[in-house]
Amino acid sequence: MKFSHSKMGSLSGLLLLTATLTGCFDQSQEQTTSTQAEHAHHNDRLRLVMLLPPRSGLSPLSDDAFKLSRWSTGETLTVLDKDGQLQPALATQWEQVTPKQWRFELRRNVTFHDGTPFNAKSVVNALTTASLASPKPRILDGVDITIEADGEHAVLVTSNIADPLLAQRLTSPQLTILAARAYGEKGVINPIKAGTGPFVLTAVNGTSGATLERYDHYWGEPAQAPGIDVSFVPDGVARAASLRTDTGDIVEAIPVSQAPLLDPALVHEVPMPRTNTLYLNTQHGVMKDPAMRAAVREAIHRDVIVNNVYEQRADIAKGLLGPALPWAAKLRQPIANPTQAGTPKGQTITLGTFTDRTELPEVAVYIAQQLTKAGFHVKQDVREYSQIESDALAGKFDVFILSRATVLDSGDPVAYMYSDFSCDGSFNIAQLCQPKIDEALRKASLLPAGPQRQKAIMAAEQLILASDAAIPMLHERVIQGESLRVRDALRDPRERTLIDAHTHIAQESTIKP
Secondary structure (H helix, E strand, O other): OOOOHHHHHHHHHHHHHHHHHHHHHHHHHHHHHHHHHHHHHHHOOEEEEEOOOOOOOOOOOOOOHHHHHHOOOOEOOEEEOOOOOEEEOOEEEEEEEEOOEEEEEEOOOOEOOOOOEOOHHHHHHHHHHHHHOOOOOHHHOOOOEEEEEOOOOEEEEEEOOOOOOHHHHOOOHHHOEOOHHHEOHHHOEOOOOOOOOOEEEEEEEOOOEEEEEEOOOOOOOOOOOOEEEEEEOOOHHHHHHHHHOOOOOEEOOOOOOOHHHOOHHHEEEEEEEEEEEEEEOOOOOHHHOHHHHHHHHHHOOHHHHHHHOOOOOEEEOOOOOOOOOHHHHHHOOOOOOOOOOOOOOOOEEEEEEEOOOOHHHHHHHHHHHHHHHHOOEEEEEEEOHHHHHHHHHOOOOOEEEEEEEOOOOOOOHHHHHHHHHOOOOOOOOOOOOOHHHHHHHHHHHHOOOOHHHHHHHHHHHHHHHHHOOEEEEEEEEEEEEEOOOEEOOOOOOOOOOOOOOOOEEOOHHHOOO
């Protein structure tokens, strides 16, 4: 077949136009596919809404450590399972060589998020930094440790006293192992790209949020979610709203007042080893008098607070340790010869608490009413926790309301009791110092895990309660919000874990309305 020049020209133009259009369609299709992939990737990210912003630059030596563990970016040598039993993490096995020394075999083929190897040298560096810190992590209250390498893949940890729970201490997120580059001058620690977990912390935006990405070289099972977008939202109403507006997948600490306003399918109650307690100043002011502390004890009506503030989503406290530790109630004995309550005659006392836990300001109102009715003149001081903590620790309040985790660190209450109620405790808001309490805690600390240790713990609790330095009011249940699209979020009574490698966003076709 023959074509004329004009026909050939027309055909050439048509072919050129077709090729051009095809190229445009290919490019457009590629861009659409890429956009869809990016959108899907973005939608697969976990949106986490947290209660408290970082207080100490995410230093693992502070309470910020629990953010690093809840994000699965920082890891410890050992961990506790849901039953409180020791499990391997960065250490694969351990043994108590002598009453004061333990040996930990380290996991091999692990890298930090900055690409450097995890080995004995890095463990020695991290744990030595923690042991020498001032103040040091509360899990190390009452014990001094030294760490030395035993070859490249093992360490020896030696305590100044016989410590049958040293391996449990090392589960505390405050003893997270970070890369050497994280530890800077003057005690500054930067955890960005320094952990070993399935998610790498890549950015922190002050007190507003943080960003984490999946770590592709994780030593264990890789994370299913591509990343985590964290928002810090101290306002409880705003946190609850993130569930209603579908802007959060996992939401910490939904306020009790907001729970009834949410779809019940999004609300999950987690029983907590957390006690809402009045700490009374035993060294200064009105509460230095044991009779006045006893008057406070007699004035408190716990049922009113549980019913009106917590809407029955809490348990009335009969001691420091609540239902999360079922053995405690079985071993608790009544206080023999409790101090007789005095008669308040208009003494002025200052009652403090903080706004970060939404219920506490309302609890303060009820407590003030009850103490006023008993005869005290009550002044309230309610601030954000970051602004009030130092004053509370310095003993500037007569009465302070604190929501306190009782087994946060080692899975054992001795560390909490020592921190809060011993003469040298780092969190002794009550300014309590009684040698018999210190001795009871020392005895408990020397016993191995088991029934005898539990009995010793309850003997120490009885002495603390008899001092009226701490008046437990209720045991909290945390309310955790989860969107319908999230799967395998962790509901941890110890508040150590929240997201792990299995936590992910379900495919849209599997989400039930």
